[in-house]
Amino acid sequence: MRGPSALPRDNGELVFAAPWEGRVLAMAIGVVQSLDLAWDEFRRRLIAEIAANSGRPYYECWLAALERLAIELGALRPEELGELSSSAGRSG
Amino acid sequence: MRAAALEALLAEKGLVSPEFIDSIVAAYVNDIGPMNGAKVVARAWVDREYRQRLLADGTAAIAELGFGGPEGEHMVVVENTPEVHNVVVCTLCSCYPWPVLGLPPNWYKSPPYRARMVREPRNVLAEIGLDLPESVRIQVWDSSAEIRYLVLPERPRGTDGMSQEELAALVTRDAMIGVARP
Numbered sequence A: 001m002r003g004p005s006a007l008p009r010d011n012g013e014l015v016f017a018a019p020w021e022g023r024v025l026a027m028a029i030g031v032v033q034s035l036d037l038a039w040d041e042f043r044r045r046l047i048a049e050i051a052a053n054s055g056r057p058y059y060e061c062w063l064a065a066l067e068r069l070a071i072e073l074g075a076l077r078p079e080e081l082g083e084l085s086s087s088a089g090r091s092g
Numbered sequence B: 001m002r003a004a005a006l007e008a009l010l011a012e013k014g015l016v017s018p019e020f021i022d023s024i025v026a027a028y029v030n031d032i033g034p035m036n037g038a039k040v041v042a043r044a045w046v047d048r049e050y051r052q053r054l055l056a057d058g059t060a061a062i063a064e065l066g067f068g069g070p071e072g073e074h075m076v077v078v079e080n081t082p083e084v085h086n087v088v089v090c091t092l093c094s095c096y097p098w099p100v101l102g103l104p105p106n107w108y109k110s111p112p113y114r115a116r117m118v119r120e121p122r123n124v125l126a127e128i129g130l131d132l133p134e135s136v137r138i139q140v141w142d143s144s145a146e147i148r149y150l151v152l153p154e155r156p157r158g159t160d161g162m163s164q165e166e167l168a169a170l171v172t173r174d175a176m177i178g179v180a181r182p
Helices: A019-034 A039-052 A058-072 A078-087 B002-012 B018-031 B034-046 B048-056 B058-064 B111-119 B121-128 B164-168 B173-177
Strands: B075-079 B084-089 B137-142 B148-152
Touching (some): A019 A039, A019 A058, A078 B002, B002 B018, B034 B173, B048 B075, B075 B137, B121 B137, B148 B173
Parallel strands (some): B084 B137
């Protein structure tokens, strides 16, 4: 199978394409634990982020979902994240 | 970059320490992988009663071997037979049983895999290298927050004399997703 719809055929066990991806995963686990939430609180936001932008790289969706969760539950203020968002050129 | 800035912010707020992040990353990279699932499958191949418990209540039977935790709940194990081949996908995002399979491979998360496996599983499997006879029915399972699926592959022929450890070495992650056979 070739072309743009080709399935990535990397069957290796490399789990993260870059170190920041693993750290985002760990941050999500840590925030969910610290706030004593069900994992589903994170997962439904992740599903929403993926649905909203299917072309966006997977762990960028994790990052966006985590930021959203932290703001919606009052753990972080939007203005604290404002600089991060604008520096990444994100509109949401 | 944005992830590093968020990490600093979370540490400053006392929500997540860099040490915690280091430990989780190390666990996923080094310790947790498809080998846990392979042990479950090998046990089911040699122990008829375990196999029955596994098919009846996947989460509990997997927990017997000490595997569980976040994303390891609500496990349903589906059994391949000569007539039926099972394959797992998550059309919504990438629901996946981390404690038994490690983290999902990149292709599992790709939109083409998620979309096409539901519509044309026989073609997608053939493209991946698994040509199934027309006589084999393909059952696609869509993982979700409520249910995470694990495929119990058929025990390969010619493995009668093998130990449980040797059998586990035959079981790949792809076989437990259902895109390969051991």
